[in-house]
Amino acid sequence: MAKTSHQTVDLAQAMVLAPVAAADWLVITPIIITIIGGAICLMNRKNTALQPWLGLPFLALLVVSNIFLLRHVLENGIVTMVMGRWYAPFGIAFTVDSTGALLCLTASIVALAGGVYAVADIRKTQRRYGFFPFLLLLMTGVSGAFLTGDIFNLYVWFEVLLIASFGLMILGSEKVQIDGAVKYALLNLIATTMFLIATAFVYGVFGTLNMADLAVKAATVSPSAPILTIGALYVLAFAMKAAAFPVNFWLPASYHTPNIVVSAIFAGLLTKVGVYALLRVMIMILPGVLLDLASVVGWIAALTMVLGSLGALAQSDLRRMMGYLVISGIGAMFVGVSIGTTEAVSGAILYAVHSIIVMTALYLAVGVIGRIAGDTDLRKIGGLYRFDHGFAAAFFILALAVAGLPPFSGFWPKVILVKASLETHNDWLAFAILLSGFLTTLAVGRVWLHAFWRGGIEGTPDGVLAVSGGEARQAFIVGDQRLMLAPVFALVLVVIYLGMMPEPVMSVALQGAADLLDPADYILSVFGEGAVR
Amino acid sequence: MEVALAVTIGLFFTVSIYLMLSKKIVRILLGVAILGNAVNLLIFTNGRLTREVPPIIGVDHMVPENIIANPLPQALVLTAIVISFSFFAFLLVLGYRAYQELGTDDTDEMRQAEPREAPNPPQGY
Numbered sequence: 001m002a003k004t005s006h007q008t009v010d011l012a013q014a015m016v017l018a019p020v021a022a023a024d025w026l027v028i029t030p031i032i033i034t035i036i037g038g039a040i041c042l043m044n045r046k047n048t049a050l051q052p053w054l055g056l057p058f059l060a061l062l063v064v065s066n067i068f069l070l071r072h073v074l075e076n077g078i079v080t081m082v083m084g085r086w087y088a089p090f091g092i093a094f095t096v097d098s099t100g101a102l103l104c105l106t107a108s109i110v111a112l113a114g115g116v117y118a119v120a121d122i123r124k125t126q127r128r129y130g131f132f133p134f135l136l137l138l139m140t141g142v143s144g145a146f147l148t149g150d151i152f153n154l155y156v157w158f159e160v161l162l163i164a165s166f167g168l169m170i171l172g173s174e175k176v177q178i179d180g181a182v183k184y185a186l187l188n189l190i191a192t193t194m195f196l197i198a199t200a201f202v203y204g205v206f207g208t209l210n211m212a213d214l215a216v217k218a219a220t221v222s223p224s225a226p227i228l229t230i231g232a233l234y235v236l237a238f239a240m241k242a243a244a245f246p247v248n249f250w251l252p253a254s255y256h257t258p259n260i261v262v263s264a265i266f267a268g269l270l271t272k273v274g275v276y277a278l279l280r281v282m283i284m285i286l287p288g289v290l291l292d293l294a295s296v297v298g299w300i301a302a303l304t305m306v307l308g309s310l311g312a313l314a315q316s317d318l319r320r321m322m323g324y325l326v327i328s329g330i331g332a333m334f335v336g337v338s339i340g341t342t343e344a345v346s347g348a349i350l351y352a353v354h355s356i357i358v359m360t361a362l363y364l365a366v367g368v369i370g371r372i373a374g375d376t377d378l379r380k381i382g383g384l385y386r387f388d389h390g391f392a393a394a395f396f397i398l399a400l401a402v403a404g405l406p407p408f409s410g411f412w413p414k415v416i417l418v419k420a421s422l423e424t425h426n427d428w429l430a431f432a433i434l435l436s437g438f439l440t441t442l443a444v445g446r447v448w449l450h451a452f453w454r455g456g457i458e459g460t461p462d463g464v465l466a467v468s469g470g471e472a473r474q475a476f477i478v479g480d481q482r483l484m485l486a487p488v489f490a491l492v493l494v495v496i497y498l499g500m501m502p503e504p505v506m507s508v509a510l511q512g513a514a515d516l517l518d519p520a521d522y523i524l525s526v527f528g529e530g531a532v533r
Numbered sequence: 534m535e536v537a538l539a540v541t542i543g544l545f546f547t548v549s550i551y552l553m554l555s556k557k558i559v560r561i562l563l564g565v566a567i568l569g570n571a572v573n574l575l576i577f578t579n580g581r582l583t584r585e586v587p588p589i590i591g592v593d594h595m596v597p598e599n600i601i602a603n604p605l606p607q608a609l610v611l612t613a614i615v616i617s618f619s620f621f622a623f624l625l626v627l628g629y630r631a632y633q634e635l636g637t638d639d640t641d642e643m644r645q646a647e648p649r650e651a652p653n654p655p656q657g658y
Contacts, residue, residue: 152609159616166623178631179645185627186561189620190553193565196572196613203606204579257646316654378654450655458655 016085026069027081027094030104030143033062038136048127052119055132059112062139066105073101074508078515078525080149088149088526089210095149095526099349099512102505103276104146106353109494110268110360111139113487117364118261120483126171126259134171135265138164145273149526151199151285152209154277158192158241165270168262169254180257187250191240195277198233201226212526214285215519231289234281235297241274242330245304251327252311256319260367263319267326268360272352275333282337283345283516290340298338302432305331309439318366318376318447325362325402325443328436329355335417335433339424345513347416350506354409354498358401361491365395368484369451372473378447382456383466387473391485392452394492399444401495404437409498412506538578545571558628558638565624569617573610580606 011017037058044050073079073096082091096104115135122131141161148154165188169181203209205225206217221227236247243251251271255263282290290297308328315321329351336348366376368391373381385392401408414433421430456466476482498505515521545567552564580603588604590597632638635645 152612156612156616159620163620163623166627170627173630175634176645178627178634179643182558182627182631182640182643183646185620185624186565189565189624190568193568193572193617197575200572200576200579200609203576203609204581253647314654316652320651377652379652446654 014087014090016082016087020081023068023072023076024079024081026065026072027079027096027147029065030062030069030108030147031140033058033065034136034140034143037061038133038140041136042130042133045130045133046128048124051127051132052115055136056112056115056119058136059108059115059139062108062143063105063112066101066108066143069096070098070101070105070508073098074511078521080525082526089208089213092153093149093210093212093526094147095212095522096147097512097515097522098508099276099279099516100146102349102508102512103272103352103356104143106356107142107146107269107272108139110356110491111135111142111265113360113364113491114261114265114268117264117367117484117487118259120481121261121367122171122259129171130167131171131259134164134167138168138265138269140164142269142273146276149211149522150209151202151211151214151281154280155192155196155199158195158273158277161270161273162188162192165266168266169258171259171262174257176257180254183250184254187240187247191237191247194233194237194240198230198237201230201233205230210526211280211285212519212523216523218285218288227286227289228292231282231286231293234286235278235293238274238278238281239300239334242271242278242333243274243327244300244330244334245307245327248304248308248327248330252320252323255323255326256317260319260363260370263322264360264363264367267322267363268356271326271330272333272356275330275337275348275352278334278337279345279348279516283340284519284522287340287517290337294338294340297334298426298429301331301334301338302429303331304328304334305432305436306439309436309443312443313439313446316378318369318378318381318451319363321378321443321447322359322363322366325440326355326359328440329359329402331436332414332417332433335421335429338429339417339420339426340517341420341424342510342513342517343416344420344424345516346506346509347413347420349509349512350416350502351410351413353505353509354401354413354495357491357494357498358398358409361488361495362398362402364484364488364491365391365398368476368488369395371476371481371484373451374473378450379458381451382454382458382460383452385452386465388485391488392448394488395452396448397492397495399448401499403441403444404433405441407499409495409502411499412502534582535578538574538582542571542574542578545574556640558631558640561640562621562624562628566617566621569613569621573613573617576609576613577606580609 041054078097080093080095082088082093084091138161141157144157166185170177240247305328308324311324312321333348333351336344370376401410404410404414418430418433455464549564549567552560583602585600585602588601
């Protein structure tokens with residue numbers, strides 16, 4: 001250290017001098033893996049045959065790392081690592097609780113599924129445009145958002161995932177993609193800017209950006225501080241990111257335009273990052289403000305659910321319909337935020353896990369349908385049951401899961417949310433959940449009925465069997481495109497597992513919800529035992 | 534000083550929201566650029582304005598001698614500038630590309646992704 005000084009300095013007052021425990025490095029490995037993987041893929045961008053072999057191992061490694069991280073968090077409680085070894089709140093903290101670790105693991109599973117699907121789906125030119133580098137860097141942003149313990153750092157991760165998503169969105173440079181990307185990019189940029197505005201005020205009011213520090217200081221903030229404004233800005237920003245009504249219109253305008261695997265990953269991850277940020281900021285840091293805004297969030301939730309499922313009913317194009325189903329699911333998660341009891345929040349977390357898996361799987365399944373039938377317009381698809389019974393069953397399971405019917409993954413979070421609504425005398429929210437479930441059942445039931453069950457495309461007479469898309473189907477059966485089915489089936493297995501054995505994930509979600517509502521352990525993890533707070 | 538900057542920031546927000554409400558992509562983009570600057574000034578002002586010396590510690594000292602300016606808002610603004618500038622560059626290219634491909638910069642006319650006459654789903658079985 002600086003020996004020119006005549007003062008002696010006790011570094012232990014400012015820095016953590018003890019070496020970091022080996023297991024604690026797991027907090028940061030998801031970021032390291034994806035950045036290094038993204039860089040290596042980027043360097044070999046033009047070697048299109050090599051791309052999957054470079055990208056997939058890193059995605060698999062990410063899943064493994066996240067499994068260990070979740071185990072570590074469940075066994076040892078919340079883990080914190082402060083960058084540069086400075087003591088919090090001066091260094092940027094990465095703090096992982098069970099909510100963050102669970103969502104991070106789920107996100108990496110669907111990213112791997114998407115990566116496998118992309119091997120068969122993404123064309124050479126699009127690989128050269130950088131599908132795998134963008135996917136890995138998108139995962140950097142998503143993992144960072146789930147793991148960070150600093151609110152400005154959260155903003156930075158939002159921007160990382162946003163710029164990577166722009167790259168994925170315009171991969172094919174088609175007219176519709178550019179049209180969709182313009183709306184997606186502008187509105188998402190405005191949403192993150194809103195987030196930044198609120199963060200600027202947070203810094204002005206509290207003088208800190210560390211989430212644990214904020215949670216401490218927000219509890220005793222002076223009543224004249226504009227925290228209601230801050231809370232409202234955060235709700236608006238995260239509702240916009242999560243595509244909640246009335247700021248959801250960028251999603252149906254853009255999610256059907258990119259490659260189907262890109263849509264699948266977006267539908268699984270991006271909106272859920274918004275929901276996660278809402279949980280983290282409103283439930284953990286600003287619970288007092290949330291009490292004032294609970295009825296607003298409740299209305300947002302009910303309208304998002306019902307209008308989302310009505311939108312799904314009105315669409316003929318399967319890809320556009322899926323966009324509305326994503327929105328409908330966001331409403332259910334907002335119900336959990338609006339009620340704000342431990343049970344309700346755990347329902348929202350569980351619903352986020354379910355929605356990440358199911359929406360990605362549904363989009364991928366729609367991609368398979370598009371390949372077989374040569375179209376994704378429901379009027380031009382038919383007779384797919386004859387093509388592959390297993391795939392028809394898989395789609396049926398996904399349809400039941402997204403509608404929230406037992407015994408699949410969508411059932412349990414909805415049960416928890418309905419129960420929590422009734423217990424807190426929010427009967428109308430329970431009604432909205434059930435109504436939206438009913439409308440969603442109609443929408444997906446119609447898809448299965450028309451695409452799989454009837455004899456052929458629209459106008460095929462009764463009793464005639466004619467699978468749509470003759471040549472496209474042949475190409476699918478003989479080509480290596482059958483690889484596309486593997487991730488769909490794998491995700492369906494996860495959906496069945498979550499439906500049949502909800503206990504393990506449910507207990508993690510309950511733990512996460514308890515830590516969000518009572519951040520004492522979170523604060524302890526960041527500041528340590530000795531900190532006087 | 535805070536009042537003057539607060540008024541300036543308010544003006545920036547007003548102008549940017551007015552521009553972003555336009556239908557033309559170019560105006561929206563200008564609005565986004567001004568919005569970014571408004572937010573940067575907002576962060577800066579929220580860090581409290583001080584007419585103090587730069588946050589540099591002298592060679593012979595381990596701690597600052599007097600009161601110094603708060604360096605954190607400046608670091609935040611720097612991060613935000615880099616991000617908003619790169620996004621603006623991307624959006625400019627995207628907007629230009631959209632003009633080339635779609636032949637319009639009017640958002641009302643951009644209906645490729647959501648055609649006006651979208652077909653209804655099958656009404657019967």
